[in-house]
Amino acid sequence: MASPSDRKYAETHEWFLADGDIVTIGITRFAADELTDVTFVDLPAVGTRVAAGGVFGEIESVKATSELNCAVDGEVTEVNERLADEPGLVNDSPFDEGWMIRVRTDRLDPLDALMSAADYDQMTAGG
Numbered sequence: 801m802a803s804p805s806d807r808k809y810a811e812t813h814e815w816f817l818a819d820g821d822i823v824t825i826g827i828t829r830f831a832a833d834e835l836t837d838v839t840f841v842d843l844p845a846v847g848t849r850v851a852a853g854g855v856f857g858e859i860e861s862v863k864a865t866s867e868l869n870c871a872v873d874g875e876v877t878e879v880n881e882r883l884a885d886e887p888g889l890v891n892d893s894p895f896d897e898g899w900m901i902r903v904r905t906d907r908l909d910p911l912d913a914l915m916s917a918a919d920y921d922q923m924t925a926g927g
Contacts, residue, residue: 802921803828804895808911809920812869815895818908823872826899827859827890830924835861838890841883843868843900848876850903852910857900859890871914874905 803809807817813831817824832838840860850856850870857868880899882889890898915923 801829803830803917805917807917808871808914809917810869810871810914811923812867814869814871816871816911816914818911821904821906821908822877823874823903823905823908823911824899825856825868825870825901825903827868827894828920828924829894831866832891832894832898835859835863835866836891837862838887841887841890841900843879843883844876846876846879850874850876850901868900870903871910872903872905873907873910874903876901877904878902 807815809815809828813828815826815828838859838861842858844856852871852873854870855867856870859866859868879901
């Protein structure tokens with residue numbers, strides 16, 4: 801299944817969807833499948849500042865705990881509260897209902913350095 805082409809992708813398997821100055825962030829289908837059953841998602845509070853190249857949270861599954869990486873600087877404006885009670889949304893709908901945070905940023909240009917869907921799918925097809 802091809803990744804949605806309306807967003808950018810990090811090598812660490814997060815996706816970034818810009819809508820004006822708001823960037824929605826989640827993890828990819830590939831990452832969700834690799835983690836298997838997600839059991840807990842630790843996300844920052846609304847109002848928290850996040851930094852490009854920094855970690856904004858953690859995701860736990862029956863297999864592993866992984867850091868969630870950010871590609872933009874900004875302030876968290878919204879957190880997907882459903883994940884507190886339904887962490888499996890990340891497995892069921894990683895590109896839609898399983899989104900994690902929304903960040904207001906002044907700079908979208910860091911997203912230019914990320915991969916397109918085609919490039920990301922090519923990277924993950926290799927293994």
